[in-house]
Structure formats: C-alpha cells, structure tokens
Amino acid sequence: MDFANFEVGIISNKLFILTTLLKFVSHSKLQLCDLEDRDKPYSPAKVNFTFTIAYTMLKPPESTSPSPSTPPRGIKGGYWPSWRAEKFPPSAISTSYFTHLFYAFVVPDANSYQLLITQTEDKLMKSFTATLHAKTPRAKAFVSIGGGTASPHTLSNMASNPDSRAAFINSSVSVARRYGFDGLDLDWEFPHTPQDMSNLSLLFKEWREAIENESSISGKPQLFLSAAVYFASNFFLSNIPRAYPVEAISKYVDFVSPMCYDYHGSWDTSVTGEHALLYDKASNISTGYGISSWIKAGIPPKKLVMGLPLYGRTWQLKSPSENGIGAPAVGTGPGNNGVMKYIDIVDFNETKAEGVVFDEQTVSMYSYAGTDWIGYDGPASIEKKVEFAKAQGLGGYFFWAVGYDKDFTLSKTASDAWDEEI
Structure with a gap:
C-alpha cells in the first residue's frame, strides 16, 4: 500500500x-x-x-509487516600503514567493515612544526581520500599525525609554545582540506610529563577553535578531531605519574582511541604473555582495566573507541611441555622481532600449530608448535571484546592495522558483532 x-x-x-x-x-x-x-x-x-x-x-493503519532492525551506529575504525601501499593499497580496503580509516602517518617538522608532506605522501594521500570517498559504502578518511616512530620530543616542543602550536594546527587543517580528509587524528606516543599533559590540553582547545573558525570561513563541515591514546587514562606503571586532560578531551575532542595492546612483548622474554588480553586477575594491565579507567576519569563512554590488534606477539618457549600463558620463555619467537601479522598466524595455525587455544578467563588466544608460541586475538576473542565494548556503551572500536587481516576475517567478525543487537 x-x-x-x-x-x-x-x-x-x-x-x-x-x-x-x-x-x-x-x-x-x-x-x-x-x-x-x-x-x-x-x-x-x-x-x-x-x-x-x-x-x-x-492516524494511518498500523503496519503488519515487521520493521527492519537498524544496526547500532558507531565507529568501526582502522589504521592504514602508508608504507605498505604497494602490498595493500587503499583500493584493497573493504569499507563494508570500516566506517573510519586513518592514514598512518605524517609527522611535523622538528623546527617549523608544520606537517612534512613528501612527493610520495602527496600521491598516497590523494589516492587514500579519493578512493575511500568513492567506495560504497563511503568511509570517512582521517590523517593521523605522529605514530610510534615519530619523535615525542618534537611533539612535546610543539605543544609547549603558543606560536608553535599555532603553526602546527594551521598546517594540519590546511593539509586536511587540501587532500580532502574528513578529520585529524593525533597519535602522540606519549606525553612524558605532567607539563606535556597540561600543554596537550591547550593544544586540543586551540585546535578545536581553529577547526571551528576554518569551518565558519570556508562554509565546509567542521573537521573531526580524534586522538590515539595510552590504554589507560593515566600512566600508573611509569616512574613519572601523569594523567590525560580528560576535561579538555571531553570538551574539545570528538573521540579518543585507547591503544589496547602491547601489554607484553619483546621487552620481557622471560615468560609468555597475551599482549591484548581483556582481563587479567593478576594485574591492572588489561583492556578491561584500561577502558574502565577512562570512564572513571570522566570520559563519556561514547567518546571511547577501543583498540584491537590484527597481529600477535611471539615467544620462544623454554620447554615445549609448558605452553600456556605465563609459561617460561627464553626469547622472542617467529615473526619480525616477535611480532606476527594475523594473516601469518592463520598460516602458522594451518601448517604448524600443535595447539590453538581460546582462553576464556583472559579473552585471548594462543597457538604453539614445539617451542614457538604466539599470543593474539582470533575470531572468538574479537567477538567477545566487541560485545564488551557495546556493553560498556563505547563509541566503537578500531584495528591496528588494516592489511594485517586474513581476507578480512577479524574485520568482519568485529563488524558483525557490533551490528548484532544486544
């Protein structure tokens, strides 16, 4: 009718x-x-x-046909490593499983604090935004500034002075508009002192003001502003106590993305460890604790986008007979410095693994063969983690990194779990 x-x-x-x-x-x-x-x-x-x-x-007659269920809205994010463009170009990304994608990374100049854009990056960024915006469904494109290999001193120096902050902010907004990005993302790993955190608060405030001002002048929609952050709201493991400026984040930033991984790794080869476990009864080094710390600090749950790894960390077992979580180890295992992409973990499981285990207590997975041991997230743990994120009322999740998956297996698992009604 x-x-x-x-x-x-x-x-x-x-x-x-x-x-x-x-x-x-x-x-x-x-x-x-x-x-x-x-x-x-x-x-x-x-x-x-x-x-x-x-x-x-x-009133019209009531419909007798069932109304279609609407999937929960939220962020399904993924960072795209630009240095892997030849192996995994933007055209290879399936936006069926991602709503927000982050170009990783660009960095500021150590003297001018303006973003450095090489000829290669110029071509890649144009391709990145144009490709994602042309796909169906269309995905939002962010440019991420910093990264794990960027100099934290440069970012610290930039944030410490009003003039250098202005140079950085103006450059970032200009770059975002020039290449058609929808948003800006800061990945500062990590603010090192309480003063850094205070300056970060000023940076977020002035950044938001610049974004609003540019939008009012250009008539274009405001750029989004996000930040990748430590897994917890404060650095409770550090010798220098410090906490993120949650009030400024709540007021000026659209969302923050706690990096809920790398809890264990090559820096501690004495025992095996799950580097992204959801729960840990023995310590506060877990995703569950990290997310709860952000919420308790005052960040609205909807502004939290939980990090998930598309890679595992490996160890060399001391004895093949002791192969659980926390088993004695003597060094890193297979992969690059003890890191293995999920696509390679799938191959390991299919060709070598003697055991593939889902640990319900920690919500994590591990595989072993001989003295090789890998801790990672698989379909079972990803599904449980996304269910946790939904139950906490979070704004979404993100993966590091797009291109490390096996045929989008985990990407699809997460997307389906997020869309499933609670």
Missing part, C-alpha cells in the same frame, strides 16, 4: 467529519489544551476525548 497516498486520502475524505466533531466538542464545553502550554500538568480527563477523536480520524 502507498502509505503517503493513503494518509492524504484519509485527510481529504474525512476532513469535514473531523471538523464537525471538533465543533461538537467545543459546544459541549470539553476543553482542548493550549499547544503553547504543553508543559503544563493538564488533567487527562480534559483532553483525552478530544484527542482520541482526532487521532482516530487521522
């Missing part, structure tokens, strides 16, 4: 009847409530009869 035409028909065919009834109500001294006074506590006895008549005459 054409619902719109049906409603018009009711109005045209029964308008006279409705008008007559309303006149009858008026003459009977039944009172209609003043629509301008809709907040007043009117007695239902005064208004029920009149509005029942009006609603009955005008």
Whole structure:
C-alpha cells in the first residue's frame, strides 16, 4: 500500500467529519489544551476525548509487516600503514567493515612544526581520500599525525609554545582540506610529563577553535578531531605519574582511541604473555582495566573507541611441555622481532600449530608448535571484546592495522558483532 497516498486520502475524505466533531466538542464545553502550554500538568480527563477523536480520524493503519532492525551506529575504525601501499593499497580496503580509516602517518617538522608532506605522501594521500570517498559504502578518511616512530620530543616542543602550536594546527587543517580528509587524528606516543599533559590540553582547545573558525570561513563541515591514546587514562606503571586532560578531551575532542595492546612483548622474554588480553586477575594491565579507567576519569563512554590488534606477539618457549600463558620463555619467537601479522598466524595455525587455544578467563588466544608460541586475538576473542565494548556503551572500536587481516576475517567478525543487537 502507498502509505503517503493513503494518509492524504484519509485527510481529504474525512476532513469535514473531523471538523464537525471538533465543533461538537467545543459546544459541549470539553476543553482542548493550549499547544503553547504543553508543559503544563493538564488533567487527562480534559483532553483525552478530544484527542482520541482526532487521532482516530487521522492516524494511518498500523503496519503488519515487521520493521527492519537498524544496526547500532558507531565507529568501526582502522589504521592504514602508508608504507605498505604497494602490498595493500587503499583500493584493497573493504569499507563494508570500516566506517573510519586513518592514514598512518605524517609527522611535523622538528623546527617549523608544520606537517612534512613528501612527493610520495602527496600521491598516497590523494589516492587514500579519493578512493575511500568513492567506495560504497563511503568511509570517512582521517590523517593521523605522529605514530610510534615519530619523535615525542618534537611533539612535546610543539605543544609547549603558543606560536608553535599555532603553526602546527594551521598546517594540519590546511593539509586536511587540501587532500580532502574528513578529520585529524593525533597519535602522540606519549606525553612524558605532567607539563606535556597540561600543554596537550591547550593544544586540543586551540585546535578545536581553529577547526571551528576554518569551518565558519570556508562554509565546509567542521573537521573531526580524534586522538590515539595510552590504554589507560593515566600512566600508573611509569616512574613519572601523569594523567590525560580528560576535561579538555571531553570538551574539545570528538573521540579518543585507547591503544589496547602491547601489554607484553619483546621487552620481557622471560615468560609468555597475551599482549591484548581483556582481563587479567593478576594485574591492572588489561583492556578491561584500561577502558574502565577512562570512564572513571570522566570520559563519556561514547567518546571511547577501543583498540584491537590484527597481529600477535611471539615467544620462544623454554620447554615445549609448558605452553600456556605465563609459561617460561627464553626469547622472542617467529615473526619480525616477535611480532606476527594475523594473516601469518592463520598460516602458522594451518601448517604448524600443535595447539590453538581460546582462553576464556583472559579473552585471548594462543597457538604453539614445539617451542614457538604466539599470543593474539582470533575470531572468538574479537567477538567477545566487541560485545564488551557495546556493553560498556563505547563509541566503537578500531584495528591496528588494516592489511594485517586474513581476507578480512577479524574485520568482519568485529563488524558483525557490533551490528548484532544486544
């Protein structure tokens, strides 16, 4: 049935009847409530009869067909390592599983604090945004500034002075507009002192003001502003206690992305460890603790986008017979310095693994063969983690890094889990 035409028909065919009834109500001294006074506590006895008549005459018939379920809205993010463009170009990204994609990375000049854009990056960024915006569904494109190999001293120096902050901010907004990005992302690993955190607060404030000002002048939608951050709201493991400026983040940043991985790795080869476990009864080094610390600090859950790894960390077991989490180890295992992409973990599991285990207590997976041991996230743990993120009311999740997956297996698992109604 054409619902719109049906409603018009009711109005045209029964308008006279409705008008007559309303006149009858008026003459009977039944009172209609003043629509301008809709907040007043009117007695239902005064208004029920009149509005029942009006609603009955005008309302369309109730549909007998089930309404389609609408997937929960949120961020399904992924960082794209630009240095792997030849092996995994932007055209290879499936936006069916991602809503937000981050170009990783560009860095500021150590003296001018303006973003350095090489000829190669110029071509890649143009391709990145154009490709993502042309895909169906269309994905939002962010340019991420910094990264794990960027100099934290350069970012610290930049944030310490109003003039250098302005140079950095103006350059970032200009670059974002020039290449058609939808947003800006800061990946500062990591602010090292309480003063850095104080300066970060100023940076976020001035960045937001610049974004709003540029939008009012250009007439374009405001750029989004996000930041990749430590897994917890404060550096409780550090010798220099410091915490993120949660008030400034809540006020000026659209969302922050706690990097919930790398809890264990090549810096500690004495025992095996799950580097992205959701729970750890023995310590606070876990995703569950990290996310709860952000919420307790005052960040609205919807502004938190939880990090998930598309890689594992490996160890060399001391003895093949002791192969669980926390087993004695003597060094890093297979992969690049103890790091193995998920696509390679799948190959390991199919060709070598003697055991593939999902650990329910930590919500993590590990595989082993001989003395080789790998801790990682697989389909079972990814699904549980995304369910955790939804239960906490988070704004979404992100992966490091797009291109490390095996045929988008984990990307699809996460996307499906996010879309499934609770």
